[in-house]
Amino acid sequence: MSRAIVVYSSKRGSTKQYAEWIAEDLDCEAVSITDPRMKGLNLYEYDCIIYGGWIRGSGIVDFDKFGKMLDDELMQRLIVFGVGMADETAENYAQVWGYSIGKIDPKNENKAILYILGGRYDPDKVEGFDKFLMKIMRRVLLSGSTPEAKGRANFMKDRIDNGVDMVSRENIDSLVKDARRKLA
Numbered sequence: 001m002s003r004a005i006v007v008y009s010s011k012r013g014s015t016k017q018y019a020e021w022i023a024e025d026l027d028c029e030a031v032s033i034t035d036p037r038m039k040g041l042n043l044y045e046y047d048c049i050i051y052g053g054w055i056r057g058s059g060i061v062d063f064d065k066f067g068k069m070l071d072d073e074l075m076q077r078l079i080v081f082g083v084g085m086a087d088e089t090a091e092n093y094a095q096v097w098g099y100s101i102g103k104i105d106p107k108n109e110n111k112a113i114l115y116i117l118g119g120r121y122d123p124d125k126v127e128g129f130d131k132f133l134m135k136i137m138r139r140v141l142l143s144g145s146t147p148e149a150k151g152r153a154n155f156m157k158d159r160i161d162n163g164v165d166m167v168s169r170e171n172i173d174s175l176v177k178d179a180r181r182k183l184a
Contacts, residue, residue: 004048004179006030007038009062011130014119014167015054015083021169022050025176026183033062043069048182049077050175054119055084056133058092059099067104075110079179083119085159085166092116115175118166121159134160 004026010016016032023030026048031037033053043049049070053060060082070078080101086092093116101112126134138160 003046004028004050004183005041005043005046006050006052007033007041007066008051009033009053009060009066011054011061012120012122012125015052015081017167018081018083018117018172019050019052022052022172022176022179025172026179033066041069043074043077047077048079048179049074050079050081050179052081052083052117055082055086055096055116056130057099058095060096063100064103067100070104072110075105075112077182078110078112079115079175079182080112081115081117081172081175083117085119085121085164086116086156087118088116113175113178117171117175118164118168120163120165120167122163123161124163 005028006019006023006026008015008019008030009032010019016030019030031041051060051063051066053062053066055061060080063080078101082096082100084096093114096116097114101108101114105112123134138157
């Protein structure tokens with residue numbers, strides 16, 4: 001029998017929600033990367049391994065820790081999703097790829113799959129270092145904008161200032177289809 005597992009890192013709940021929906025659709029377990037069961041987890045028992053984390057900057061949080069558990073054989077079973085507030089553009093995809101999967105498989109020889117899913121951001125619930133980072137991101141967006149990029153920068157500034165909620169169960173449809181192909 002083919003088996004799948006969803007491992008995730010979530011700070012404010014969006015990634016956890018996606019992980020739970022994916023696990024429900026695939027009839028498998030979703031496990032937080034901080035769960036003590038992770039220490040004894042044998043990933044070779046799974047035909048499809050899904051990792052999800054929230055995107056900070058252009059990197060998927062905690063993927064570096066998870067990536068240390070992977071070799072070429074496991075990478076062939078891998079689907080990764082990053083949850084963020086930026087739209088899935090080719091540029092954004094390439095940056096997230098480079099800071100996550102690209103660090104352990106730069107040429108994608110193992111055919112890992114990456115999805116970027118819309119997240120939820122509420123500026124009133126952000127504090128500490130994350131709040132500081134968002135202020136910096138806002139400044140950077142607006143400071144170096146070319147005339148062509150100005151509209152996109154203002155769009156992201158609006159999301160930073162006012163928040164956004166792009167979490168939807170429909171966002172996982174293609175990911176679940178790819179997972180089912182790995183399980184077939």
